[in-house]
Amino acid sequence: AVPETIALKAIWAGYDAVIAVIAALRVYAINGKDWRLSAVVFVLLLLRSAYDVFDGIDALGVDVPPPVGCVIDNAPSVDVQVYIASIATSIAADAIVFVVTWRRTYDVVRLSREANIKVSLSSLLLRDGAIYFVSLCIVNCITVATSST
Numbered sequence: 001a002v003p004e005t006i007a008l009k010a011i012w013a014g015y016d017a018v019i020a021v022i023a024a025l026r027v028y029a030i031n032g033k034d035w036r037l038s039a040v041v042f043v044l045l046l047l048r049s050a051y052d053v054f055d056g057i058d059a060l061g062v063d064v065p066p067p068v069g070c071v072i073d074n075a076p077s078v079d080v081q082v083y084i085a086s087i088a089t090s091i092a093a094d095a096i097v098f099v100v101t102w103r104r105t106y107d108v109v110r111l112s113r114e115a116n117i118k119v120s121l122s123s124l125l126l127r128d129g130a131i132y133f134v135s136l137c138i139v140n141c142i143t144v145a146t147s148s149t
Contacts (some may be wrong), residue, residue, distance in 0.1 A: 001094065006057070013052035020045030023097050030104050037096065044093035051086035055079070087144050094137040101130040 026041035031037055112119040 009055055009057075013049040015124065016049040016052060020049065020093075023093060023133075027097055027100050031100050037100065041093045041096050044089040044096075047089045048086045051082055054082065084144055087140050088144050091140045091144070094133045094140065097132055098137065099132045100135055101133065105130060 020042050022039040023045055027041050028038040057120060079139060
């Protein structure tokens, strides 16, 4: 395996693990400090990190003629299927985070209307981060669509 590729995949795995922690903590905080749904979100998103680690270990350096010298190639195992599965679990986790966020946002809008306080739904969605998780979900869906073709 090529050390630079392994290092890059380790960085990606760490990044995906941080995203998993942030999303799980968000669900924990918003969902009344119930740890069960947070654990589900964490495990679903952690599968993406596991794929990154697997992909880094699975990478091989292949000698090619100059001027390139070496290219990175992954073993033709179940790589594409595992990649699509890891993104599908990310989509499921992002959907869970979005639903939990939307439910809380709707509760805030309902309570503010009952109290005759004007609160725009768009500002609440921006503040509550729902747009971020919907964007992640859309990008992951596009990634699955382009990876499977």
